Amino acid sequence: MGRQVNEREIVLAVLMEITENGAYSHKILGEVLSKYQYLEKKERAFITRVTEGTLEHLIEIDSILDQFSKVKVKKMKPVIRNILRSGVYQLKYMDSVPDHAVCSEAVKLAVRKGFSGLKGYVNGVLRSVARGLDTLDYPQEGIEALSIQYSIPTWILRLWEKSYGEEVTRTMAADFLKEKPVTIRCCQNKVTPEQLKKELEQAGVTVQEHPYLPYAFFISGYDYLESLDCFWKGWFTVQDVSSMLVAELAAPEAGNKIVDICAAPGGKSLHIAEKLWITDRNEAKKGEVEARDLTEYKVGLIEENIARMELENIHAVCRDATAPDEAWKEKADIVLADLPCSGLGVFGKKPDLKYRVKEEDLKELAGLQRKILENAQAMVKKGGTLLYSTCTIDPMENEENVHWFLKKYPQFSLDSIREKLCPQLAESVEEEGCIQLLPGIHCSDGFFIARLKKNGEN
Numbered sequence: 134m135g136r137q138v139n140e141r142e143i144v145l146a147v148l149m150e151i152t153e154n155g156a157y158s159h160k161i162l163g164e165v166l167s168k169y170q171y172l173e174k175k176e177r178a179f180i181t182r183v184t185e186g187t188l189e190h191l192i193e194i195d196s197i198l199d200q201f202s203k204v205k206v207k208k209m210k211p212v213i214r215n216i217l218r219s220g221v222y223q224l225k226y227m228d229s230v231p232d233h234a235v236c237s238e239a240v241k242l243a244v245r246k247g248f249s250g251l252k253g254y255v256n257g258v259l260r261s262v263a264r265g266l267d268t269l270d271y272p273q274e275g276i277e278a279l280s281i282q283y284s285i286p287t288w289i290l291r292l293w294e295k296s297y298g299e300e301v302t303r304t305m306a307a308d309f310l311k312e313k314p315v316t317i318r319c320c321q322n323k324v325t326p327e328q329l330k331k332e333l334e335q336a337g338v339t340v341q342e343h344p345y346l347p348y349a350f351f352i353s354g355y356d357y358l359e360s361l362d363c364f365w366k367g368w369f370t371v372q373d374v375s376s377m378l379v380a381e382l383a384a385p386e387a388g389n390k391i392v393d394i395c396a397a398p399g400g401k402s403l404h405i406a407e408k409l410w411i412t413d414r415n416e417a418k419k420g421e422v423e424a425r426d427l428t429e430y431k432v433g434l435i436e437e438n439i440a441r442m443e444l445e446n447i448h449a450v451c452r453d454a455t456a457p458d459e460a461w462k463e464k465a466d467i468v469l470a471d472l473p474c475s476g477l478g479v480f481g482k483k484p485d486l487k488y489r490v491k492e493e494d495l496k497e498l499a500g501l502q503r504k505i506l507e508n509a510q511a512m513v514k515k516g517g518t519l520l521y522s523t524c525t526i527d528p529m530e531n532e533e534n535v536h537w538f539l540k541k542y543p544q545f546s547l548d549s550i551r552e553k554l555c556p557q558l559a560e561s562v563e564e565e566g567c568i569q570l571l572p573g574i575h576c577s578d579g580f581f582i583a584r585l586k587k588n589g590e591n
Contacts, residue, residue: 148215158485187222188484192284200422201261232263248585308573309480314351317369324368367441377581380404388418389466394454396424397431401439406447422447470509474523480578516588522582531581548586
């Protein structure tokens with residue numbers, strides 16, 4: 134009989150992959166939870182919480198360790214570093230786990246991983262932390278204090294303070310650390326929002342309506358998504374409301390030809406296809422969505438979601454968005470350019486991005502976005518629409534790119550979006566045709582959308 138699975142050992146393995154080998158937290162944690170789906174809900178919840186919590190509070194945790202360990206965090210052996218990090222998280226943020234259990238389990242894990250010679254060190258550091266949590270020496274003011282309090286690098290906080298001010302920066306930073314329910318979109322080609330809500334509640338799921346869209350819900354209180362029948366029936370998909378707004382602002386009309394040039398895993402493309410299906414139902418001329426991405430793997434993800442949603446007006450294609458497409462020149466009614474970005478708006482879902490993205494990356498990303506936008510605009514027919522979106526809150530990648538685009542392509546102009554938004558969001562439109570959603574200020578991820586219209590008639 135094999136050795137019993139140890140949750141802390143799984144947490145360590147995941148943290149090692151993320152912090153030492155560059156794995157993406159949302160991907161590897163999803164894979165691990167799927168692999169260990171047979172574990173009890175409580176055990177899977179422990180793995181999720183300790184992994185995500187350690188990453189969310191990493192700067193603070195490293196600051197604490199540096200106060201209690203003679204060997205600084207950067208000099209520690211990677212395995213020991215991550216055992217101690219997850220231990221500190223449990224000591225500080227998980228009252229349900231006794232201090233002595235945190236220390237003894239960490240020691241056992243160090244021994245199992247071949248570091249029996251360091252078991253005294255691991256035990257000593259964690260016991261010192263447990264005793265000293267009430268006497269921590271934190272910076273009391275300024276950017277450094279905020280950085281440790283919210284575990285966000287100082288350069289990001291400075292960028293936000295410059296763009297949005299200190300109060301909004303603090304609000305966003307705090308919001309990223311809040312636990313939130315999952316947001317889903319009702320797939321209205323299959324079911325009404327009322328039917329979906331009823332079915333979920335009958336399955337014991339807590340369902341709350343989202344204030345921005347009538348077909349968006351918050352859900353919680355379930356074991357795992359794949360255990361819900363209505364997930365397999367394609368009645369809903371997990372999607373943040375900010376992403377849903379892209380299809381709202383695209384507003385497809387019957388017979389439209391639409392291209393999503395960076396589509397994986399396909400949520401926005403499928404949403405637009407669903408809206409197109411609704412408008413097309415009684416029309417002879419049917420529209421179509423082409424969902425593209427760079428690799429066969431990503432195209433496979435799109436195809437999986439198309440199959441689950443059972444929409445026939447969308448297909449997936451493997452294509453590089455940085456390469457011009459003469460075959461589609463001025464043929465698309467709508468082009469969606471939801472482009473690779475710094476991801477500064479989704480730290481709540483992908484906490485490792487805080488430490489992965491570097492300041493110098495922003496300029497490089499803005500350049501990549503401009504290159505793709507150059508190709509995207511050529512596909513839009515006269516009178517057509519270009520939707521530009523990112524999941525970041527960096528003005529260089531958002532408003533500044535839009536201003537650059539309008540200067541280079543005067544045949545485009547920003548198109549009004551207020552009438553397509555609910556009143557709460559319409560008030561947030563500061564520049565006509567653009568909306569910047571901010572975590573903690575809005576009930577969504579950080580996200581940017583611009584709707585650009587090509588002048589003339591086709």
